[in-house]
Amino acid sequence: MTSIKKALRRAVLNESGVERVKSRHPWLFRGNLIQAPVCAPGDIIAFTDRRGQVLGWGLWSEGALCIRVLSFGSHEPDQMELLRSRVERALAVRKCWCAGEESFRWVHGEGDRLPGISADLYGDVLSLQLSVMGWYRHADEVAKVFRKVKKLSAIILRNDTKHLEKEGIPREIKPLLGEMPAEPLKVKIGETYELVDIAGGQKTxxxxxxxxxxxxxxxxxxxxxxxxxxxxxxxxxxxxxxxxxxxxxxxxxxxxxxxxxxxxxxxxxxxxxxxxxxxxxxxxxxxxxxxxxxxxxxxxxxxxxxxxxxxxxxxxxxxxxxxxxxxxxxxxxxxxxxxxxxxxxxxxxxxxxxxxxxxxxxxxxxxxxxxxxxxxxxxxxxxxxxxxxxxxxxxxxxx
CATH class of the missing domain: 3.40.50.150 (Vaccinia Virus protein VP39)
Known part of the structure; x- marks a missing residue:
């Protein structure tokens, strides 16, 4: 790739964008840009200051919220390696704070530095939401990363949330790995057992x-x-x-x-x-x-x-x-x-x-x-x- 093509694939930030980066905010908006990148929705792009210094990397979207930050700094991350590292870290945190629980949120989007991913664990079944194109177009690979980190019987894509259309993502509920549970799952939530309908229940x-x-x-x-x-x-x-x-x-x-x-x-x-x-x-x-x-x-x-x-x-x-x-x-x-x-x-x-x-x-x-x-x-x-x-x-x- 020529230097001209690289430059075109970068987002150039104005002063407000640079300030958001300094505060380590995980979102950048159209109003924070001087120049938008030439790329497809879901691509990993660099964002720079006016001088061309790379400040970080993120997933590009076409909407007003156009960059979900994956990492800060000049080094371009490998998307799936980054995912695995942060999924492992998120599970380690849950093992500390959710010890003994079989139902909890494994990944909480920006809170686990994985914007656009929510993953709720119900026993050995994972209910997964991928709300940005940068993850959705790699849905099968994302599912494989989760199963490599923890043994799971099924991973269900539960993409029926608001605003998916703005990302160009279809609303759908389907298995990514394993099979859709035929019956509601009996799992312990807090101190009592509940029947959880992965496909039809509210939220995940x-x-x-x-x-x-x-x-x-x-x-x-x-x-x-x-x-x-x-x-x-x-x-x-x-x-x-x-x-x-x-x-x-x-x-x-x-x-x-x-x-x-x-x-x-x-x-x-x-x-x-x-x-x-x-x-x-x-x-x-x-x-x-x-x-x-x-x-x-x-x-x-x-x-x-x-x-x-x-x-x-x-x-x-x-x-x-x-x-x-x-x-x-x-x-x-x-x-x-x-x-x-x-x-x-x-x-x-x-x-x-x-x-x-x-x-x-x-x-x-x-x-x-x-x-x-x-x-x-x-x-x-x-x-x-x-x-x-x-x-x-x-x-x-x-x-």
Missing amino acids: GAYLDVRRVPALLDPLYEDAKVLDCFSYQGHFTLHALRKGAAEVTAIDQSQSALERAKENISINGLPCAKVTFRCGNAFDIMREMDADRARYDIVIMDPPPFSPARGQLDSARRGYKELAVRGFRRLDAGGHLVFMSCSHAFTRDMLLDTLNDAARDAGSVCRIVHEIHQPQDHPALLGVPETDYLKGFVMGVEE
């Missing part, structure tokens, strides 16, 4: 980022009345029953999720008779409960992301506040509210302010018992707020 099959949160309430479950909103397959409900809750009301808008929750209760040998299942919109059901004046010792609210983008922050705040007000009003004296947000654009301080306003409107005096953050297998990068998405609080209402 389950919500692994909240698997440890129910244990924060262990001192409170005995003989408690529990309201589990957005319960999905019953992860919080299972834990509450296991720890001696007197009764649980589980709300979800998916009837199939509630049916799976019933199966999960059964496989754990827990009393399904203690659970009331209500299928419908949580806002509507909470309004009905206001009229009924039902009271609970524990109210759990783990809603879907209301603000995936900054332009939706105001509507997200309104939604979160309404839920929190209704949650506070359903608490008996001395009860506890668990409230979480998984929207990275909705910051911790925004959530805290919203909960404070809700408590005031509900006439509640609260103390923060626990602060919730994403677990160690969902690492956030220091200085990269986009990777810090899960936040929440356990709040006790004073009598």
Whole structure:
């Protein structure tokens, strides 16, 4: 390749781009470029300053977020060698922080310096998402790297997330290695067993980022009345029953999720008779409960992301506040509210302010018992707020 061709394949950064590189941010945008490279989507390209000094290497995309950084410095990385090294490192970290667990996130994108890859392990089955072309076009090779690092019975490509079209990636769910599981997998998540549908479940099959949160309430479950909103397959409900809750009301808008929750209760040998299942919109059901004046010792609210983008922050705040007000009003004296947000654009301080306003409107005096953050297998990068998405609080209402 001539020097002219090499120059054309490089992205030249402006001052804002150079500053992002200095801060070791894993994303570069079109607005950070003076010159875009001449290359195909998914190619590894160098990015340089105005003088032509190579600052690093990344995967090229055609969208506004055009470079996912693989490495900094002048040395061009071998993509699959880099992948194997970081996959091995990610697993070593999990062996430290997730010792004894069979279900956890093995690779968390930028948090493991592998932007565009999410990999969740359920026993010996890997649920894999490849959301950038630079990895997707090598999907078979990527799968082989994971299986070389750890023995796996199957690797399932679970590419049904948002924004894939912007990358030119088709939505598809298929096996890359092994076969698609014929039945839901029975795996231990946290302290209970759950049936995980790799092909049809939400996210990659389950919500692994909240698997440890129910244990924060262990001192409170005995003989408690529990309201589990957005319960999905019953992860919080299972834990509450296991720890001696007197009764649980589980709300979800998916009837199939509630049916799976019933199966999960059964496989754990827990009393399904203690659970009331209500299928419908949580806002509507909470309004009905206001009229009924039902009271609970524990109210759990783990809603879907209301603000995936900054332009939706105001509507997200309104939604979160309404839920929190209704949650506070359903608490008996001395009860506890668990409230979480998984929207990275909705910051911790925004959530805290919203909960404070809700408590005031509900006439509640609260103390923060626990602060919730994403677990160690969902690492956030220091200085990269986009990777810090899960936040929440356990709040006790004073009598």
